[in-house]
Amino acid sequence: MNYDERLSNVSILGAAGKMGRGILLLTANEMAELSLRKENADKVFILNAIDISDKALNGLINYVRVQTRKIAEKKIVLLREIYKDDPTLINNGEIIDAYINRVLQVIRPTKRVEAAYDSNIIFEAVNENPELKVKLFKQIDNNSEKSPWFFTNTSSVPIFYLDKEAELKGRIIGFHFYNPPAIQKLVELIKSDFTLPEIVEFAEQYAKRLRKFVVSSNDFAGFIGNGHFMRDALYGIKEAERLSDELGFPQAILAVNKVTQDFMIRPMGIFQLIDYVGIDVCKYIMSVMNPYLENEDLHSDLLDELFEKKILGGQNSDGSQKDGFFKYEKGRISSVLNPKTGEYVNIADIEDEVNSKLGELPEGHIPWKKIIRIKKRDSVLRPYFTNLNKMDSLGARLAKAYLRNSEAIGKLLVEMNVAKSEKDVNDVMLTGFFHAYGPINDYIDLEEN
Amino acid sequence: MKEKIYLTAGYNTISLGTGRKEFNPKKERPGIEHYISEAGKAVLEQIGGADKVDEVVMSNFNASGYNNQANIPGFAPMIDEKLRFKSATRVEGACGSGGIAMVTSFKFLMSGMSDVIMALGFEVQNSMKAVYGADVLAQAGWAKDRKAGHAHFFPGQFSDRAGVYFEKYGREYARKGFARWYRNAIENARLCPTAQEYHNTTKDLEKAAMREPNPKVFVENLTVLDCSKVSDAASAIAVMTEEGLKRCGVDKKDAVEVVGFGHAEEDITKPPVDPVRLTTTEAAVKKALEMANLTMDDIGTIEAHDCFTVAGILAVETLGLAEPGKGAQFVYEGNTARDGKIPINTTGGLIGWGHPVGATGVHQAVTIWEQLTGKAGDAQIEIKPERPYGMTINMGGDDKSVVCVIYKRAE
Structure with missing residues (x-):
């Protein structure tokens, strides 16, 4: 045939x-x-x-x-x-x-x-x-x-x-x-x-x-794409949980979302991405992957709780976004979930506070929408991340740690023989997730400073 | 000329389309009513009101196709109620419609029936996506050629002409000429606030224009930068006799005089006589020069019909500014730039200013009027006393309906 x-x-x-x-x-x-x-x-x-x-x-x-x-x-x-x-x-x-x-x-x-x-x-x-x-x-x-x-x-x-x-x-x-x-x-x-x-x-x-x-x-649960995304998402959830005592939960979710989107120049913040994919879908995927993992627990109680409360994210049939970590109006985040109460807080009421806690974006920041159109991006990304490296604001510290973790996940996938090479990991994140740069890079000092 | 004819009080709307900051294909845009009104009112204001006008001549290529609208003369009284019950005429000759509006106005004045005419051209093309707009535009060719033609019909026709030019004189050589033509167009457009490419910020224009054509998505021998734009715009100008100037109280220094014109038509059912010659343009230019008793040495600036860069190069050769095959070099060496031997398309032409099909011929007249009367603002060039004449060439279809007009500043 x-x-x-x-x-x-x-x-x-x-x-x-x-x-x-x-x-x-x-x-x-x-x-x-x-x-x-x-x-x-x-x-x-x-x-x-x-x-x-x-x-x-x-x-x-x-x-x-x-x-x-x-x-x-x-x-x-x-x-x-x-x-x-x-x-x-x-x-x-x-x-x-x-x-x-x-x-x-x-x-x-x-x-x-x-x-x-x-x-x-x-x-x-x-x-x-x-x-x-x-x-x-x-x-x-x-x-x-x-x-x-x-x-x-x-x-x-x-x-x-x-x-x-x-x-x-x-x-x-x-x-x-x-x-x-x-x-x-x-x-x-x-x-x-x-x-x-x-x-x-x-x-x-x-x-x-x-x-x-x-x-x-390679044929390993989660493959490359979810192998990276699920771990990256879980890290984000844990960061928000960790910060919630100090900032308040909705503020912490918004902060981590902003760090991942703005400081890290990604197409979406990590919580928006979880909403886009679906909280239920993320939970399922983690549960499918988890039994195959050694020395790792890919599981989030928070996702389970939201799933129980029927806060699921995902999209309506017309493509509009359902409520998840955020509510959306015309595609923009309008309010933020407080997972403890199940209530949403108007973004306008917390955004200034979160922004001032995170601090300014590093000099040379270019929004994802613009940078994605630049073919030779390295020449703008490198000075940007160099500036980020030098900063010590909350936003910069969170971003640096996040970038280091994202790179570690990428390397783990190669080590576990899920991906055949570091290039394959980067290719998946660049083309499947529309990232502006691969997670395995030399933009951020590996050593914690 | 049977009678002296003058042009004054010209006006161009902006040329809206890709390139302009205001343009958003997803948002609703002004319709033909807006453009007709804006340009018409602006002219009427300059000549002291609509009651000064005897009749209106309107040029439009294909509002039926783009805007579901025919019976165009009915839009004249919409501009000003004082135009109600006056005469209005719509003329059409594809991209040459505007030129035909000009010569029709001249002839109406010479008939003695009118002394003041408003010539107004318009087109609103962004009402549909380019892929469907190509079908509407293709009606400027012979319908029976459409099936065998390219998806983008006219780019296809001129790509074929470019292909023959490449074969005869060298591809790389020719493309360098095309690229310089593009650069001149954009640089000039940047000096004219109504131009579609006014906001263009590309640094190395010639390099951009040298990008290789991709026949899989467009045509064989041209890129989109070799093409004029899809535009929404209107242009209008008052055309009058000596009597008309008096009636409107216009000072002659604010007017240009028509010294010659030529209108030539060629059989639309026939392919070009020679792909690297614009034979109908040649005929129209010859008529105009003969009527004016002038040679090209007398012409100080030209508005040429550069629907494509290759059409610009061929026009240069047709006009005798360069020998056949030397047009690309002539342009490449900067002779047609604003500071060159013979500045062409000083506000960007069809590639830089825009090509609102039915308005283009009128827009050319407005530009020459501005240049010869010192009203071109930042785009003003120096008109040398030994070459005081300005020429417009407006071409419809693939060199089928061509109008050439020669002007000088009125004395």
Whole structure:
């Protein structure tokens, strides 16, 4: 079976979810392009979008339509070439509409998992729940005559575990997109010791066609991305807890968030990132990873407490942010949680106090939004961090310690053989988390001063 | 000329689009009504009110496509209620619409029916994304050429011309000329507060312009810096007879006089006669020079139709300022810069000031009026007594509808 045939029938489990719909969008576009090739004129391309919610499936087609338009607008030069022999399509607008229709024609939304029994490839993007994944894989594999290949978007569950439990005999690979899949360049590719080489070969070709940047991670719970992020988040939570006696809890959360976002020039503060990913998701991922870790306890009581209180973060279906450590208005933090009381404090009431405690940003500070557009960033980052190094304000001290810890996590991942190299760790943080610099760097003196 | 014709009281709105700080594609922007009103009112104020005006000539390329709007003459009375029940005419010749508005005004005046005309050109293009705007703009070519054409139709046409030029005279050599053309355009635009590139802060402009074209996302031989801008703007100017000047109480030192003009049309269904020549432009310029009884040696400054850098270089050769194939060198050596032998596009031209399609020909007239009457502000160049004439060349489509006008300061 060649690449095109393999992709002629695909199912996505959890297709209406945050990750699933992005994978659906990219795969539908790839399949539509293949279907427009002359040699595939007789083939039918089918992409089952499987999810449990009618409501979510209902909004899915509109999401794909809107996003495909953006994709089509960008590749209009290619599309005119693809449609050059169709005399009825003349204007860019007509060609873009025809292409969007072709993409939508490929997709079949359904709640019935049985649709997957005919598929050659099953993309799994359901909840980060190992039992659920195994159950679905088993059900599909037992009812299918296609010996399908399973692509899991898990960000934490070891591939060998899923393979063994679902008895897939190597027909599974970790293909971990970053959120949102349509935009983030990074894919973490994780093969277990048993993954069939032809699956790896296909996965690499597919990633290349999607113009993704692939970093191979070893098959260890959490892989590189969450291996770093979860430890980094836990450190942030502990820092906030430590500071809460002195500053007050909401103030401490805001302070650590500001240090990670502003002092460290990251796209989001650590608590905003936890909200973005979801407090529940972070808690799940830690619990999946923790059993595999020696000499480490990757667990937060605070996350458990919030989970109990149903403070979960994550996003609404329209992309807006749900309440978590913060409440948001128009994408901006409007109030801060006091985890002790479960109440939110207006940010305006504590922001000045927190800012004055942290102190000024180091000289030469450039916001993340600006620095990310500079290609040769080292020349601005180095003097900035040199200034940070010399400072002794609370903000600077917290930032230095945070940077040191972030680097230590990166090195630990290499030491544990999760990542093959320090470069792979940096690549994942740069491309998957949009950091402006890798965690392993020489910007901050390693010695505490 | 059958009768002396004068231009005065010109006005340009800003050219809004990418590059201007005010421009935010996600926010709502002023519509055609805003631009027509602003430019129209500004001219009327300078000549003492709308009751001085006999009629209005309006140029617009494709409000039907960009703004769902036809019946353009109906917007004249919107500018000032004293224009109600007066005559208004809309003319169209793609990117040459503004030039056609100018010559139409001249002819209306020469008919003796009017003494004061307001010529007003406008276009509001940012109403849609560029990829769809390209479809609307492509209507300036022959519809039957559209299917085989590039996604970005006109960049595709002029990229083809550039490709032939590269083959004939050398790619690197030609691109250096293009890059210098771009630099001149931006440097001049920085001196003109209404220009779209007024806020441009790029340090090394020629280096930026030498970036390699990427045919996967754009065209083969040009980058976006070789192209004029997508613009929202209007320009207007009063065109009048001797009688009209008196009626409006305009001092002749504040006016320019038309000394010759030429309008040439070429068959839109035919490909260019020669990709490295602008034969219709050549015809229009020849007519204008003959009418004025002048040669290029008399011309002190030119507003040329640089919808693309390559069009600018070809115009230089068409005008005989440089031999065929030597245009790029002529430009590269700085001869067309504001302090050069023959300053071209002193407020940025289509690449630097902007290219609000139907307004461009009127904008060119306003710029020449400003330069010849000393009203160009920071962009003012010195007009030498031995070369006192200014020329505009406005081109519609791929060298299909071309108007050339020659002016001098009124005496």
